[in-house]
Amino acid sequence: MASSDGTPRRAPSARARRRATWFAIPGILILLALGSWQVHRLIWKTELNEERLARHQAEAVMLPAAPGDAAEFIWRRVWLEGEFRHEAEMFLAARTFDRRVGYQVITPFERTGGSAVLVNRGWVPLDNKEPETRQTGQVEGRVRLEGTVVPSGKAGWFTPDNEPENNLWFWTDTASLAASAGIPAQPFLVDAGPAPNPGGLPVGGQTKVELRSEHMQYIVIWYALAVSLAVIYAIYMRRGRRTDDEPAE
Numbered sequence: 001m002a003s004s005d006g007t008p009r010r011a012p013s014a015r016a017r018r019r020a021t022w023f024a025i026p027g028i029l030i031l032l033a034l035g036s037w038q039v040h041r042l043i044w045k046t047e048l049n050e051e052r053l054a055r056h057q058a059e060a061v062m063l064p065a066a067p068g069d070a071a072e073f074i075w076r077r078v079w080l081e082g083e084f085r086h087e088a089e090m091f092l093a094a095r096t097f098d099r100r101v102g103y104q105v106i107t108p109f110e111r112t113g114g115s116a117v118l119v120n121r122g123w124v125p126l127d128n129k130e131p132e133t134r135q136t137g138q139v140e141g142r143v144r145l146e147g148t149v150v151p152s153g154k155a156g157w158f159t160p161d162n163e164p165e166n167n168l169w170f171w172t173d174t175a176s177l178a179a180s181a182g183i184p185a186q187p188f189l190v191d192a193g194p195a196p197n198p199g200g201l202p203v204g205g206q207t208k209v210e211l212r213s214e215h216m217q218y219i220v221i222w223y224a225l226a227v228s229l230a231v232i233y234a235i236y237m238r239r240g241r242r243t244d245d246e247p248a249e
Contacts, residue, residue: 077146083145086131092105095123105202106119106125115184121192164180
């Protein structure tokens with residue numbers, strides 16, 4: 001057998017074929033295992049997103065002053081009445097909306113009856129961080145608010161540390177946020193709904209109920225790599241067997 005330039009192509013020896021087997025078979029199994037794990041993750045995340053959406057689409061209920069089991073209300077739409085404490089605003093940095101970077105404004109909300117909760121009022125541009133640049137939206141007096149209960153956040157691998165001393169936050173550590181605002185800590189906060197604020201800022205409705213799922217593309221990648229490796233291995237081994245079958249001259 002010759003290559004495209006006419007020179008003889010050496011067939012793989014028996015030893016080379018054994019080495020190829022030691023590499024290819026475990027490789028194929030690992031790739032198949034990775035693909036199957038991604039299938040499992042896809043099923044899990046799909047079910048979780050369906051559960052979250054079902055809770056979020058249910059009718060809004062009043063959030064109790066002291067929820068006995070806060071987990072019952074996570075991802076539920078709720079309503080509550082009270083007054084904002086605008087002087088204690090906190091700013092969640094590096095948040096995007098409509099392809100623009102800005103902040104999300106977290107404000108203590110003194111509820112009618114004396115309890116308090118943290119409310120993420122929504123997004124503002126970088127130039128509107130200071131309250132005086134959006135004074136119309138600093139609503140005063142008693143208001144009725146509808147929003148979604150969301151759990152305390154978690155820092156990612158590359159998430160910077162929060163800077164309470166600078167009133168700059170990169171993830172929603174509700175215990176630290178509550179301490180900074182001087183209110184009792186809760187394992188959740190309320191994301192304000194999409195109802196517009198006077199003057200248009202902050203922009204509410206920033207809740208992301210569904211988890212991002214990229215598992216399908218990884219399923220395709222791992223299984224495609226497994227098939228490709230299997231095909232390459234089969235062709236390689238076939239060349240060796242064909243040479244073995246040729247009669248010696």
